Structures are given as structure tokens and as C-alpha cells.
Amino acid sequence: MFYGAMKLSLGSLLKVTFRPWVEGLENIPKEGPAILASNHLSFSDSFFFPAMLDRKVTFIAKAEYFTSPGIKGKLTAAFFKGVGQLPVDRSGGRGAGDAAVRSGIEVLERGELFGIYPEGTRSPDGRLYRGKPGGLARIALATGAPVIPVAMIDTEKIQPPGKLLPKLMRPGIRIGKPLDFSRYQGMENDRFILRSVTDEVMYEIMKLSGQEYVDIYATAAKRQMAEAAKAEAARARAEARAKAGAEAGTPDEKDGRPGG
Numbered sequence: 016m017f018y019g020a021m022k023l024s025l026g027s028l029l030k031v032t033f034r035p036w037v038e039g040l041e042n043i044p045k046e047g048p049a050i051l052a053s054n055h056l057s058f059s060d061s062f063f064f065p066a067m068l069d070r071k072v073t074f075i076a077k078a079e080y081f082t083s084p085g086i087k088g089k090l091t092a093a094f095f096k097g098v099g100q101l102p103v104d105r106s107g108g109r110g111a112g113d114a115a116v117r118s119g120i121e122v123l124e125r126g127e128l129f130g131i132y133p134e135g136t137r138s139p140d141g142r143l144y145r146g147k148p149g150g151l152a153r154i155a156l157a158t159g160a161p162v163i164p165v166a167m168i169d170t171e172k173i174q175p176p177g178k179l180l181p182k183l184m185r186p187g188i189r190i191g192k193p194l195d196f197s198r199y200q201g202m203e204n205d206r207f208i209l210r211s212v213t214d215e216v217m218y219e220i221m222k223l224s225g226q227e228y229v230d231i232y233a234t235a236a237k238r239q240m241a242e243a244a245k246a247e248a249a250r251a252r253a254e255a256r257a258k259a260g261a262e263a264g265t266p267d268e269k270d271g272r273p274g275g
Contacts, residue, residue: 039190166224
């Protein structure tokens with residue numbers, strides 16, 4: 016009931032305000048389980064996409080959204096539950112991955128739609144990164160559910176980092192044809208099969224989105240960017256200190272006396 020109310024209120028607001036366009040809605044089955052595998056550009060992806068579907072879709076979300084203290088924390092938890100998000104603790108390594116897989120299987124066994132972001136995190140720069148095989152492929156092979164590739168378009172441009180107010184523009188959604196991996200069913204413990212299934216899905220997402228593909232994980236790219244930013248900041252500080260030292264030891268251009 017809460018999901019329906021949230022969809023009616025928030026979904027209607029998103030539709031009227033941003034007027035998102037959608038291609039390929041006919042590829043979403045009217046009933047039965049399916050996995051919706053999407054690229055991930057923005058926090059808002061989990062709101063725009065379900066708003067455009069007639070059926071409920073359940074995503075997993077980090078547990079912190081459901082466990083924050085205080086009134087704000089309780090409101091946040093209620094909101095995420097209301098929009099169909101399931102909490103998963105991502106701090107526990109393989110255990111966290113197993114929890115996500117179990118959650119996905121349970122949703123699909125109920126005959127519902129399960130949404131997942133194979134990249135594992137939002138793209139740091141709008142490019143498409145390597146998919147993680149542990150979740151998507153394992154769930155697909157364990158359940159036999161079809162995988163439907165989805166491309167979110169321009170959602171990262173609506174509210175870039177550091178911007179308080181969202182930009183009024185039309186994001187887009189492209190939904191591809193279902194992919195059948197039943198030929199691999201029961202092989203969810205074969206890492207080569209898991210990699211093959213994930214790469215096939217990512218290739219279809221790339222074709223739908225038109226994104227540049229980067230064959231590393233987004234988490235690794237974020238670490239590289241953070242390290243580069245840290246190194247650049249250290250270089251800038253060193254240059255500033257050197258410049259200050261040079262100016263302190265330079266004679267005054269007006270009267271020839273030592274500056275200082």
C-alpha cells in the first residue's frame with residue numbers, strides 16, 4: 016500500500032516535473048519474475064525508473080539508509096521502504112554479496128521484478144564500468160529469470176555533485192529485449208560462466224546507453240580518482256610553499272632591500 020502511495024505521489028511529481036521519456040516498455044513482462052539490470056548514473060535512477068513502470072520493482076540499497084539515528088533517519092528508512100528498497104549491509108565482503116543474492120532470489124521467487132546495478136556503485140564520470148559478476152549472474156542462474164538490460168540516460172545531469180537545486184531537463188530510459196541465460200542454469204558457482212553472463216549484459220547496456228565502456232570496476236576508478244586528487248592537492252600545496260619561500264627571499268623590486 017505504501018509503495019502504491021509513494022508511486023502515485025512521487026512518481027506523478029517526477030513525471031510532471033521532468034517528463035522522462037521511455038523506449039522499450041513492451042520488453043517488461045506483464046507478469047512473472049524478471050531481473051532489470053541497469054547502468055547507474057545517479058541517486059535518482061531508483062526513482063525515475065520505477066515511476067515509469069506499471070509493476071513494482073524492488074532494488075537493494077545500502078543498510079545505512081535504514082539504520083541512521085534520529086527523526087531524519089526514521090523518515091529516510093520509511094521512504095526507502097516505501098519505494099521498494101531492501102537493506103543490504105555492504106560492509107561484510109562476501110557475506111554482503113550473499114545477502115544481496117538471497118534478497119534478489121526471494122523477490123524473484125515471489126514472481127516480482129528485481130532491479131540491480133551490475134556496476135555495484137554509481138559511475139564517477141558518466142562512463143560505463145565493468146560489471147561485478149557476484150550478484151547479477153548468480154541470481155539469474157539460480158532462478159532462471161530473464162535479464163532485461165536497461166539504460167538510464169542523462170540522469171547524472173539533473174543534479175550534479177555540489178548543486179543544491181536540480182536542473183529541469185528530460186532524462187531518458189531505454190529498455191532492451193530480455194536475455195535468456197537458462198542454458199547456464201545451475202552453473203552459478205562457475206566463475207567463468209558468471210563473468211561471461213555479466214559481460215554479455217554489460218555489452219547490451221552499453222549499446223542501449225551509448226556510454227564509453229571502461230574495463231575496470233567503478234570502485235577502482237573512484238579510488239584512482241581520489242588518489243589523483245590527493246596527489247594534485249599535495250603538489251599544489253608544495254608549489255605554494257615553494258613560491259612563498261621564494262618571495263620571502265627575493266629583494267624588494269622598489270628599493271633593493273630584502274623582502275619580507
